[in-house]
Amino acid sequence: MTSGPRVASATALLLALASLPTSAVAAPADPSALSATSATGRVEGRLPSGATYMMDMPDGWNGTVLLFSHGYTTAGAPNPAQDAPDETTKALLLKQGYALAGSSYATTGWAVTDAVPDQLATLTAFTDRFGEARRTIAWGRSYGGLVTTAIAERHADRIDGSLSLCGLVQGGVANWNNTLDPAFALKTLLAPDSDIPLTGLPDQTAATRAADALTAEVDAAQSTAAGRARIALAAALHNIPVWNQPTQTRPAATDWDAQQANQYEAVKGLLKIAAFNRRQEAESRAGGNMSWNTGVDYAKLLGRSSVRKEVDQLYRKAGLSLRDDLATLDRAPRISADPAAVAWMSGTSSFTGELTTPQLSVHTTGDALVPVQTESALRRAVTAAGSAPLLRQAYTDNAGHCTFSPAEQLAALHTLEARLTTGRWQGTDPRTLNSRARAADPTTPARYVAYRPTPYLRPYDLAHPADGGSHDSH
Structure with missing residues (x-):
């Protein structure tokens, strides 16, 4: 890499x-x-x-x-x-x-x-x-x-x-890279033919429109076993926990359906809060898109996720090939960053x-x-x-x-x-x-x-900014 x-x-x-x-x-x-x-x-x-x-x-x-x-x-x-x-x-x-x-x-x-x-x-x-x-x-x-x-x-x-x-x-750079990944997975797997923009949002109106469009795809997918498995995969790329609101029932360790139901609400919250509207505001300050997924190996990221076992189980239950979906993510056109925006962030x-x-x-x-x-x-x-x-x-x-x-x-x-x-x-x-x-x-x-978190999936810092992916402007 x-x-x-x-x-x-x-x-x-x-x-x-x-x-x-x-x-x-x-x-x-x-x-x-x-x-x-x-x-x-x-x-x-x-x-x-x-x-x-x-x-x-x-x-x-x-x-x-x-x-x-x-x-x-x-x-x-x-x-x-x-x-x-x-x-x-x-x-x-x-x-x-x-x-x-x-x-x-x-x-x-x-x-x-x-x-x-x-x-x-x-x-x-x-x-x-x-x-x-x-x-x-x-x-x-x-x-x-x-x-x-x-x-x-x-x-x-x-x-x-x-x-x-x-x-x-x-x-900042790590945050926006990690916010891009679940949105990219959702669009690629749930709405591959859509024109929903994930970056380069010109204004808040466009950001809200994009958030609403992708949220609608997530809502529709939640009604099928295959859709639920794919939502869980997107959640795993952000390390969304299976218990993420105090009002939720804490699911049992092997209650994969309850775990996914909790994540589904958090995925929609991420789309509403950070993935589009807050991204657009940050892009306007940075002068362009400050995140990328060029060179990112999503199978590797999933392998390091805190909820990877849940994803495996839901794909099996749906009769869906996780390998094929990861290959689809690999083949999908990737998003490059604006170097000047990366430098600012x-x-x-x-x-x-x-x-x-x-x-x-x-x-x-x-x-x-x-x-x-x-x-x-x-x-x-x-x-x-x-x-x-x-x-x-x-x-x-x-x-x-x-x-x-x-x-x-x-x-x-x-x-x-x-x-x-x-x-x-x-x-x-x-x-x-x-x-x-x-x-x-x-x-x-x-x-x-006592707790030890799993690795952050898209680290980036000034001590050693490599994050397992590459960034280019083309």
Whole structure:
């Protein structure tokens, strides 16, 4: 196999990482746009970029400020500043004396080039108002986990440690490659004669039209055994778990039909949320298509999937040849990336794995939108960069994206703090994490478990960007 794209040289990559705007980082907030209730309590303001920020200061500050990066906000949706993942967790943190801060980001969508400087400018505004914190921790959920990891790699001098929750820690190029694969399989196997575009979407209207068309094909296929097997194959290429929403019944290990039924709902969610509309927004920022499947061996990817056995069983039950369908995927015309778009996505949203401060990354095991295997991609990059001693990962046994309890989130924070205080990782085992969770909030679940995710199927990072496929512009 040939390697994936290498953007210029290692030096150019590092320069790209450093190319995010600095004026917004250094600029203080506009004093005329700032309002506050008192020296403690809520403070709100506006940054020179136009982003808003909010800060919550407890009555008895413990000296630690938590810089929270929120998740993806759909283009055009309300975009308020956030400084905590939810109100219950916020109340617990304030009660324990933590100061909280976070911005809205100046734009919505795949906004990393705004989010990182806006978060750092918010930290500057916090320091200007309240003084230097004894300890600064960056944390974030979902897309905010990507923002947090970008801060940890590129601006480690501003923080003491970082906490990613259900984060896109596989980075941008890997994310969009892995999102392309299930859509490609569905179109090829369920609608081979259709003209549904998977990339190069000109606007949101076209994206919605394409999502609706492919979703209709999936709905029709779900009524037959062959269609269900093919939907399961597409789900496997994204490592969609068989239990992926808390409202679902957790299926038995060999209940292949129940497993597929759960995946079917997640596949439709992926088409609705990420595969078209969010892709179109990201392509508009990148200046073209930033993902590819040229050179990808789908039989090999399936062989590494966490749900490959389910796919085998459903194909057998349907009397369908899995070998033939994989051959069909191999023969289908592939999608090439725009090198300039890959370079933009790589330079702004992929990771070197080079940590200089401790990071704890936590994931639910049943996440369909940002699969738990993203943690394998993060581990791969950090290990290649020689930073493995600074990273720890933990897992909660629950379905859904970012479905952490307040107790679990506080336990993760306290575990990172212990590392910062002692200089050593300790208590990262499930028993200790659950004990910390129950102590922090006995009213919500503590579900940490021992877990090791299977490989991420389309890894791409700046330590070694090869992902088993090749990318060209022809």
